[in-house]
Amino acid sequence: MNELEFYNQQFKKYKKYDHDRSYVSAPSFDSPEGYFAHLVNLYSNTKNTLVDLGCGDGYFTSKLAKFNATVIGIEPSSLISAANELLEETKLSNLSFLQEDAYQLPFDDNSINLVISRRGPDPENEVFRVLKQEGHFVFITIGEKDALSLKEIVGRGQHFESRIKVSDELKIKYRKAGFIKIECKEYLYHEYYSSKDALKEFLHRVPIVENFSKLDHSSIDTYCEKFTNSRIKLERHRVVLLAKKSS
Numbered sequence: 046m047n048e049l050e051f052y053n054q055q056f057k058k059y060k061k062y063d064h065d066r067s068y069v070s071a072p073s074f075d076s077p078e079g080y081f082a083h084l085v086n087l088y089s090n091t092k093n094t095l096v097d098l099g100c101g102d103g104y105f106t107s108k109l110a111k112f113n114a115t116v117i118g119i120e121p122s123s124l125i126s127a128a129n130e131l132l133e134e135t136k137l138s139n140l141s142f143l144q145e146d147a148y149q150l151p152f153d154d155n156s157i158n159l160v161i162s163r164r165g166p167d168p169e170n171e172v173f174r175v176l177k178q179e180g181h182f183v184f185i186t187i188g189e190k191d192a193l194s195l196k197e198i199v200g201r202g203q204h205f206e207s208r209i210k211v212s213d214e215l216k217i218k219y220r221k222a223g224f225i226k227i228e229c230k231e232y233l234y235h236e237y238y239s240s241k242d243a244l245k246e247f248l249h250r251v252p253i254v255e256n257f258s259k260l261d262h263s264s265i266d267t268y269c270e271k272f273t274n275s276r277i278k279l280e281r282h283r284v285v286l287l288a289k290k291s292s
């Protein structure tokens with residue numbers, strides 16, 4: 046199953062993307078989501094056009110409408126229907142969602158002030174093309190150590206094969222695309238699940254282990270054996286990138 050099929054399936058099953066729905070209104074540097082939100086807020090401006098790549102059901106995107114003149118979410122999967130439903134509910138006149146591919150954006154060169162991606166795609170050349178001079182790209186993504194001990198037992202998962210340091214890879218990629226100022230901040234932390242079933246349910250809903258199915262449940266039971274109390278620990282790793290297009 047490719048990525049698009051996965052998100053189409055998520056929409057079919059749950060009518061939304063069941064993600065961490067936290068929108069951090071008072072961002073702090075202590076957490077990856079907080080730091081990401083801090084950067085998005087910092088470069089938002091009531092005269093700006095902001096584009097959110099891979100906006101999913103549009104929940105996070107919608108929160109940015111009051112800080113920018115125009116906000117556009119890009120989403121190729123059926124989750125676009127959930128985003129458009131949200132748009133109808135919120136009636137925000139400066140917010141819109143387009144069913145498009147982030148690698149072929151329907152925008153002119155040098156036309157966008159701020160491009161963001163919250164665990165969505167990061168098409169560096171296309172982002173560079175559409176950004177205005179002095180424009181920023183803010184991206185939060187999964188690091189190579191994310192859920193590593195679990196992936197070692199299951200035998201697969203995001204970044205499992207490559208083990209390349211995601212932050213190094215991003216820095217090289219964005220420099221090559223022409224960005225001048227590039228900064229990466231890494232976050233290693235733990236998440237806790239109350240039971241084996243809660244962890245399995247989570248893994249069915251996210252792309253950490255591709256094509257996660259009932260056949261993987263026994264591996265998850267093995268992973269959970271090392272936790273004697275009901276707190277099942279999962280290692281998480283996030284990388285936040287800030288890239289600026291300068292003249």
Ligand SMILES: C[S@@+](CC[C@H](N)C(=O)[O-])C[C@H]1O[C@@H](n2cnc3c(N)ncnc32)[C@H](O)[C@@H]1O
Nearest residue numbers: 052064099100101121122146147163164165166
């Ligand atoms: C992990 S989800 C994040 C959704 C949303 N940004 C959030 O934080 O809830 C990744 C999203 O990126 C979208 N995506 C994948 N490939 C894409 C592409 N080429 N162009 C635009 N979006 C894409 C997926 O369909 C999915 O909705």
